[in-house]
Amino acid sequence: xxxxxxxxxxxxxxxxxxxxxxxxxxxxxxxxxxxxxxxxxxxxxxxxxxxxxxxxxxxxxxxxxxxxxxxxxxxxxxxxxxxxxxxxxxxxxxxxxxxxxxxxxxxxxxxx
Amino acid sequence: xxxxxxxxxxxxxxxxxxxxxxxxxxxxxxxxxxxxxxxxxxxxxxxxxxxxxxxxxxxxxxxxxxxxxxxxxxxxxxxxxxxxxxxxxxxxxxxxxxxxxxxxxxxxxxxxxxx
Numbered sequence: 001x002x003x004x005x006x007x008x009x010x011x012x013x014x015x016x017x018x019x020x021x022x023x024x025x026x027x028x029x030x031x032x033x034x035x036x037x038x039x040x041x042x043x044x045x046x047x048x049x050x051x052x053x054x055x056x057x058x059x060x061x062x063x064x065x066x067x068x069x070x071x072x073x074x075x076x077x078x079x080x081x082x083x084x085x086x087x088x089x090x091x092x093x094x095x096x097x098x099x100x101x102x103x104x105x106x107x108x109x110x111x112x
Numbered sequence: 113x114x115x116x117x118x119x120x121x122x123x124x125x126x127x128x129x130x131x132x133x134x135x136x137x138x139x140x141x142x143x144x145x146x147x148x149x150x151x152x153x154x155x156x157x158x159x160x161x162x163x164x165x166x167x168x169x170x171x172x173x174x175x176x177x178x179x180x181x182x183x184x185x186x187x188x189x190x191x192x193x194x195x196x197x198x199x200x201x202x203x204x205x206x207x208x209x210x211x212x213x214x215x216x217x218x219x220x221x222x223x224x225x226x227x
Binding site: 004009041042043045046049051090099102103105 | 153220
């Protein structure tokens with residue numbers, strides 16, 4: 001079975017500061033890794049994903065995540081956050097890309 | 113992009129009644145849809161996989177007679193919470209694999225409150 005741990009339930013940061021949202025996973029087989037974002041009153045949206053190839057994946061809005069197999073991690077980073085990045089971020093794993101196992105989420109709150 | 117809608121967005125019902133939640137893929141067809149449940153400050157838990165034209169597949173521990181799933185068409189899946197009780201109060205979310213490979217599209221969720 002797979003599991004996902006997001007240790008930080010809330011991460012408050014000031015605008016333009018860097019941020020890292022941590023995600024660790026557990027699995028006995030190879031997995032695909034995802035970060036989803038949920039803005040207030042909206043559905044989850046895919047932010048980025050790692051399926052294979054380069055371990056560093058990027059999103060169109062400046063986020064990046066690096067797959068680290070030895071540390072079983074897939075931390076999400078952004079060098080400079082914006083107010084509009086305030087949202088709930090969910091890390092997820094999947095064996096077949098359909099059935100997703102989610103972490104408990106991290107609430108990113110960006111302050112001016 | 114692919115859009116998934118849910119209706120209603122919020123529902124309040126009395127204990128013992130049944131509630132139906134609809135999940136629609138608006139601009140694409142989905143032979144498979146997924147239903148999740150999310151408790152406050154907790155993760156999304158997969159409840160079941162809805163399959164068009166066949167029976168749903170339930171995850172371990174989910175009562176199939178309690179949570180009835182019907183996938184009647186390629187764009188609609190419904191979740192009916194039968195004889196709802198206060199402990200069924202939760203946020204229910206559906207998703208469907210869309211046109212972009214390896215991507216799930218999520219509905220905005222339905223907040224169910226059972227009094």
